[in-house]
Amino acid sequence: MSEPSTSEEPVPPSPPRRRLWPWVLLMIAVLLALAAGAVSAVLSHRISAEGSRTVHIRYEVTGTAEDVTLTYSTWRDKELSTGRLTLRSLPWAGELDTRGFMSGGSFVVRLGRSGGEVACAVTVDDGTHRTARASGAFATARCDGF
Template sequence: MSEQSPYGASNGGWAGRPPAAPPKKRRKWPWVLLVVVLLLIGGCVGVVALLAKGVSDESERTVRIRYEVTGTAEGVAISYSTWRDGDMSTNQETARSLPWTKEVTTKGFIKGGSLSVTLGQSGGKAACSVTVDDNAPRRATASGTFATATCSGF
């Protein structure tokens, strides 16, 4: 015979209320995924903001460019170009004697240019030099009739 509870029911089944089900475990991976996605988005926004500030600062920075030609040649053709506020400016001059110098200031995201020196029919020797701010100069030399020296990449 089965035991009876004081209320007259047998203990063969449940005694009053069913046993409690184990509590459901909450899934943690959606929250972890949300945090990871938010961190990635925040990091991307931070990187974009830093890049934008760097580009803005560089486009507003003013630099001084010094073009210089030295040597023994006479009647040389000098051509120099400079980026100014997004536009290329090219100038040509003829120097009867050397040395020759020109200094310009420029700003804008694109900076730089080139300097070319072409010797005349009488030949001789010439050297060009371009210095941006206080950086190391770019140099080139030429000698002989109609020889050309080009300083670029600054």
Template sequence: MGERNPDGAVEAVPCGRRRWPWVLLVVVLALATGGAVAVELVAGALSREGTEPRRIGYRVTGTAKDVTVTYPTWHDGDLATARLRLRTLPWAAETRTRGFMSGGSLDVALGASGGEVACAVTVDDGTVRTATASGAFATASCDGF
């Protein structure tokens, strides 16, 4: 608690240095180090994914006789968009790319004559996205692959 001085007043006796600033510093450094390790792990995974070949398969089926198909393609690492006007279905295509990709979209727009369509996208025979549409000027979008 304290000691009494010759006047009878109580004086505080220092207990030593405060420890909480050091504890706080250690906690902050541990959190920063953990965050840096997490960022490095994610960056490493994306880097490895950036060199892996990917095979993207597109397929459109249905009864429609007038459709416009729009889909992404990759040539030497560059993204391009292909657009086709089809009078008969089914239709299928495949493209290859290297690396991480996200947000692609296969869009199938029906013309004035309507009909029904279904689209499907596969990535390396996995990740399947599907959609359907029917009626004049309707659109089926298989996106997010």
């Protein structure tokens, strides 16, 4: 009788499993980068188109105040600047045609020491319209975001 063999043959190790999750993460990162590039290209085109069209803006102030300071946005060569004007009587209206207009303009009407009442209005040719009212000494009416 022979003795039973106690040695087992070694089992070859299984090949390492390839991990799938790094590839999935890489694909997600690539897709996000492509999406960001597409959004950037669309926004760039839209901003360029917006900056090249001519826009007509009308500013108006009405009321009873006799000491009023106006501060308003102007656009020259695609740069935002501010205009300032002091009035002793109302009504007042001002208009300008500009290129390079970007949304976010501001029109502020500040009453002086003598107070009174004012109403401001801004109209942009695409239909954007903002209005505000103020009364009393040193009060402010703001027509912003046009």
